[in-house]
Amino acid sequence: xxxxxxxxxxxIDALREIGNIGAGNAATALAQMVQAKIDMxxxxxxxxxxxxxxxxxxxxDAHVVGIYFNVSGPAPNSILFILSAQKAGLLVDMLLxxxxxxxxxxxxxEIEMSAMMELGNILSATYLNAMSMFTQLKFVPSxxxxxxxxxxxxxxxxxxxxxxxxxxxxxxxxxxxxxEDDVVGHFFLLPEPGSLNIILKALGVNTDG
Amino acid sequence: MTxxxxxxxxxxxxxxxxxxxxxxxxxxxxxxxxxxxxxxQAKNPENKAKFADTAIDLxxxxxxxxxxxxxxxxxxxAGGAQMFKFSxxxxxxxxxxxxxxxxxxxxxxxxxxxxxxxxGGNYGRTITFDPETGDLLVRTIGHGERII
Numbered sequence: 001x002x003x004x005x006x007x008x009x010x011x012i013d014a015l016r017e018i019g020n021i022g023a024g025n026a027a028t029a030l031a032q033m034v035q036a037k038i039d040m041x042x043x044x045x046x047x048x049x050x051x052x053x054x055x056x057x058x059x060x061d062a063h064v065v066g067i068y069f070n071v072s073g074p075a076p077n078s079i080l081f082i083l084s085a086q087k088a089g090l091l092v093d094m095l096l097x098x099x100x101x102x103x104x105x106x107x108x109x110e111i112e113m114s115a116m117m118e119l120g121n122i123l124s125a126t127y128l129n130a131m132s133m134f135t136q137l138k139f140v141p142s143x144x145x146x147x148x149x150x151x152x153x154x155x156x157x158x159x160x161x162x163x164x165x166x167x168x169x170x171x172x173x174x175x176x177x178x179x180e181d182d183v184v185g186h187f188f189l190l191p192e193p194g195s196l197n198i199i200l201k202a203l204g205v206n207t208d209g
Numbered sequence: 210m211t212x213x214x215x216x217x218x219x220x221x222x223x224x225x226x227x228x229x230x231x232x233x234x235x236x237x238x239x240x241x242x243x244x245x246x247x248x249x250q251a252k253n254p255e256n257k258a259k260f261a262d263t264a265i266d267l268x269x270x271x272x273x274x275x276x277x278x279x280x281x282x283x284x285x286x287a288g289g290a291q292m293f294k295f296s297x298x299x300x301x302x303x304x305x306x307x308x309x310x311x312x313x314x315x316x317x318x319x320x321x322x323x324x325x326x327x328x329g330g331n332y333g334r335t336i337t338f339d340p341e342t343g344d345l346l347v348r349t350i351g352h353g354e355r356i357i
Contacts, residue, residue: 050244060221061335063350068293106351145293149350152221153333156244157292160224160304163244167256 012045014205015172018134019043022127023174023187029126030176030184033119034094038184041175047168050159056173057082057186060152064088065105067120068158070142071128075195075202078158079124079141083185085148091184092116105148113146120144123187135202162192170196211238211340218337222288224305226261226312226328229285229338229345230268230321232277238340239268245304246311261311269319282321285345285357286312287336289328305329325357 007015023040031038054060065088069079083091089103095115096103103112121144128139147154162169172189191199211217217240219227224244231238241264245251248260257263273279289309309328316323327334327347337346348354 054221060219061333061348147292147331149223149292150221150333150335153223153290154292156221156223156225156333157304160244163251163259167253167259 007047008205011200011205014200014203015045015170016043018131018199018203019045019172019174019189021134022130022189023176025126025130026123026174026187027176029122030119033122034091034178036094036178039177041177044171044173046171046173048171049168050155050163053155053159053169053171054152056171057151057155058084060150062151064149064151064154065116066147066149066151066154067117068145068147068154069120069124071124072140072142073138075135075137075139075191075198077139077189077191077195078161079127080154080158080188080190081120081123081185082151082154082188087184088116088148091119095119108148117144117146120146127187127189131199135199137198137202158190162190214341216337216339218335220335222334222336223290223292224288224308226286226288226305226308227334227336227338228261228265228268228312228316229336230265230272230282231284231338231340231343232272232281233283233340233343234278234281235276236340237272237275237277238338238343239272240336240338241265241268243308243312246307261308262315265312265315265319282319283343284316284321284323285325285338285343286316286323287327287334287345287347287357290330290332290334292331292333327355327357 027038027040063085067081071077085105089105092103174187176184219242228241243261243264244259248263257267289305291305332352335348344356
């Protein structure tokens with residue numbers, strides 16, 4: 001399936017279910033790290049043209065932190081955890097057990113930087129573990145790459161990988177919130193076009209062979 | 210594409226490149242936002258605006274139809290950053306640099322002088338082009354603001 005727009009309702013439900021479990025585990029891990037209650041939204045599965053992805057994040061020039069993983073294995077994909085620069089600063093403060101507002105996100109020192117990356121590592125590893133259990137496929141994440149900049153600019157570099165083949169991208173998106181209304185971040189899983197078939201097949205919901 | 214006093218803007222350029230081509234005497238300017246260097250190897254080259262080569266062809270066609278004179282066209286470009294650094298970088302991560310090279314080659318092929326460029330680095334850019342003056346305003350987060 002080259003064209004994501006042909007997904008059936010059953011297939012979308014199956015993807016949403018993986019997202020649910022993956023993100024559920026990731027939220028638990030996050031809650032343990034920051035010692036606070038973290039909730040998550042029901043995952044959204046969306047198929048979007050490239051140009052609209054940045055709108056989800058508050059516009060192309062919104063100031064964000066993005067942590068990116070290239071995931072290899074039989075079904076290669078990308079993971080991107082994006083949060084607003086301001087929220088990222090608060091999260092680093094929580095991780096390092098300091099009072100809120102200590103971290104200057106534009107001037108991270110090595111410890112703050114590594115706290116951020118470690119957060120990304122744990123989130124993606126828990127997520128991928130759940131995916132592996134579901135699909136019996138192996139997912140191997142790269143080391144994290146972090147960017148602190150405009151949302152559009154961070155997405156560019158990632159979407160360019162998909163651009164050779166498609167104009168649309170499949171997003172499995174979950175929002176994490178702390179203290180009920182505080183949006184912490186967005187977690188995206190972007191399967192490469194060929195990978196989607198492999199994942200769907202492993203889940204037993206492929207329709208075209 | 211627009212004429213003065215309207216301006217053209219694109220937000221959050223990372224590895225993508227904003228290509229401004231303009232004819233100052235009729236104050237007609239265009240802004241193309243490309244993502245990839247070449248349509249030649251692409252499996253799906255239909256979206257012409259996405260690739261450096263086909264986007265420039267497309268823009269030139271439109272501009273000349275709207276009264277621009279090919280020999281007066283000039284260009285300015287911005288973008289082409291490398292947003293992420295990996296150890297053991299793959300080629301795809303150097304896409305910004307490859308985009309910049311492709312854009313320059315294609316401008317050269319059409320004999321359009323490149324008056325100014327603000328490319329590379331590891332940060333995003335939001336750009337606004339004014340066909341009235343030919344000024345290209347580049348804004349960044351933490352890397353200043355400049356007019357080229």
